[in-house]
């Protein structure tokens with residue numbers, strides 16, 4: 001049986017860890033050829049190796065998404081190796097990691113450097129990925145899929161203020177860009193995960209214990225990276241052929257509302 005994205009060429013940024021690595025494995029299991037990309041070259045290579053160890057097709061490419069020229073080069077590598085691009089998954093993202101034993105920084109304490117860095121990776125990184133992909137999709141005559149990893153922090157107030165502002169930029173970009181590109185049959189959607197136990201939340205042991213992370217989700221547990229990747233796979237696949245401009249929560253019900261009584 002063909003996979004959901006059989007034969008599609010997919011770039012995944014931030015593929016060296018967490019959601020990106022889970023997506024590389026899942027997309028390959030569903031038939032895609034993967035360009036696993038990360039600012040950490042060794043981590044990207046490890047992901048490509050893991051895909052190949054399962055019988056999939058993958059290459060690795062180092063890329064800092066905050067640098068437009070590197071993202072353009074990333075798309076060029078996909079085209080050189082596989083002939084085209086079908087799916088651009090802009091997943092790489094960062095947060096401000098507190099020092100061990102310290103709490104998340106308040107907005108008022110964030111430095112200009114913190115703000116530049118977060119917007120550079122989380123917002124410019126996604127914009128760079130979208131622009132490079134759109135140029136390639138247009139050169140191919142239209143069609144194509146963009147998926148972004150936003151966050152529940154792009155839908156509601158949740159955790160760090162600057163981080164939330166970057167993710168709000170992604171959810172708005174997703175809607176507006178979907179409208180701009182609909183005429184070319186280029187779909188643009190985002191996944192909005194809630195708390196996941198990845199490197200990204202490694203600081204949680206001091207600030208937001210795993211147990212409280214789980215308790216925050218009505219379904220009673222944190223989100224697995226593979227569950228977020230599954231949302232991205234759905235949006236990237238032809239099952240979502242008539243879905244664009246959507247910010248899909250993968251959040252165990254966190255953004256559904258305020259429960260008036262305990263679930264169960």
Ligand SMILES: NC(=O)c1ccc[n+]([C@@H]2O[C@H](COP(=O)([O-])OP(=O)(O)OC[C@H]3O[C@@H](n4cnc5c(N)ncnc54)[C@H](O)[C@@H]3O)[C@@H](O)[C@H]2O)c1
Pocket residue numbers: 013014015016017018019020037038039040043063064065066091092093094121125149150151152192193194195196197198199200201225
């Ligand atoms: N973990 C969570 O609780 C959570 C919640 C909501 C949203 N997210 C989002 O999910 C996405 C993936 O995060 P994760 O949890 O898998 O984190 P992670 O830290 O495990 O993985 C992120 C990967 O991105 C890479 N990366 C960092 N900066 C980069 C850059 N400039 N260019 C290219 N790659 C870069 C890192 O090297 C790492 O391999 C991010 O966009 C994050 O904002 C995470």
